[in-house]
Amino acid sequence: MANGISNKSVVLSDIRKSYGGLEVIHGIDLTIEEGDFVVFVGPSGCGKSTLLRMIAGLEEVTEGEIAIKGRDVTDLDPSERGIAMVFQSYALYPHMSVSENLGFGLKMTRTDPAEIARRVAQVSAILKIDHLLERRPGQLSGGQRQRVAIGRAIVRKPDVFLFDEPLSNLDAELRVSMRIEIARLHRELGNTMVYVTHDQTEAMTLADQIVVLRDGRIEQAGSPRDVYEDPANMFVAGFIGSPR
Ligand code: ADP
Ligand code: MG
Numbered sequence: 087m088a089n090g091i092s093n094k095s096v097v098l099s100d101i102r103k104s105y106g107g108l109e110v111i112h113g114i115d116l117t118i119e120e121g122d123f124v125v126f127v128g129p130s131g132c133g134k135s136t137l138l139r140m141i142a143g144l145e146e147v148t149e150g151e152i153a154i155k156g157r158d159v160t161d162l163d164p165s166e167r168g169i170a171m172v173f174q175s176y177a178l179y180p181h182m183s184v185s186e187n188l189g190f191g192l193k194m195t196r197t198d199p200a201e202i203a204r205r206v207a208q209v210s211a212i213l214k215i216d217h218l219l220e221r222r223p224g225q226l227s228g229g230q231r232q233r234v235a236i237g238r239a240i241v242r243k244p245d246v247f248l249f250d251e252p253l254s255n256l257d258a259e260l261r262v263s264m265r266i267e268i269a270r271l272h273r274e275l276g277n278t279m280v281y282v283t284h285d286q287t288e289a290m291t292l293a294d295q296i297v298v299l300r301d302g303r304i305e306q307a308g309s310p311r312d313v314y315e316d317p318a319n320m321f322v323a324g325f326i327g328s329p330r
Contacts, residue, residue: 093120094156095246095278096141101150103136103302111136111302113150118295120155123272123279127289128299128325134282137299138248141280142171155245170239171248174255178223178234184210185219188237209241212274213267229260236268240275249281253288265291286326290314298322 096118103111126134139145143164189202210216253261306318317323
């Protein structure tokens with residue numbers, strides 16, 4: 087924040103969410119700085135996905151405002167928000183090749199075919215899937231499919247990447263190597279990343295900033311070190327301190 091100029095990527099102001107009259111997100115305020123890797127962590131059902139889906143625009147907020155890069159996006163469609171989301175289930179198009187899966191979003195926005203080819207080549211090289219471009223998703227391993235899903239997000243050059251437990255369907259060994267890849271991607275691309283997990287180790291190793299959630303409220307937000315060494319309460323101490 088040099089010269090007092092803040093570089094805010096995502097700002098949540100008193101966000102609330104109710105389903106059928108029952109409030110599950112209870113007034114969240116959070117500022118995410120440009121280029122930060124922020125991890126939402128907390129037990130199942132605490133509201134991580136709901137919060138991420140509201141940032142993405144896949145879920146309406148009941149109350150509050152969301153700004154991305156200084157622009158109020160609260161009422162904008164997902165495609166207008168400058169974000170890309172990677173889900174736990176890969177949701178690749180089974181009848182399309184890897185190359186077509188990667189380029190599909192760009193084709194929909196009528197990007198020039200030569201530019202699509204250039205970006206698909208670039209992204210597949212970064213993710214080391216350039217030898218798989220002609221295959222169909224059914225001919226890929228779980229880790230390869232997840233790389234394609236991440237590639238599909240990167241290729242659109244979003245301002246903000248949103249990840250919802252992207253590794254939870256992978257086996258333990260693959261989870262570790264993909265975690266290292268995601269950290270490397272963040273270093274190389276420098277984008278803001280908001281990453282949801284219930285896994286404390288993932289949170290501690292990936293995050294610049296950890297946001298610990300419980301029952302739709304922020305218990306603590308800070309660097310992994312702050313949260314670990316100076317937990318705000320017993321819940322945070324127990325959750326971060328004890329590996330599952
Ligand atoms: P997490 O991702 O942390 O596991 P969620 O955001 O999925 O948690 O859910 C937060 C709370 O909201 C939970 O109590 C869940 O049951 C509730 N919830 C989520 N989605 C819906 C929905 N579509 N309808 C009703 N309740 C929902
Ligand atoms: Mg979830």
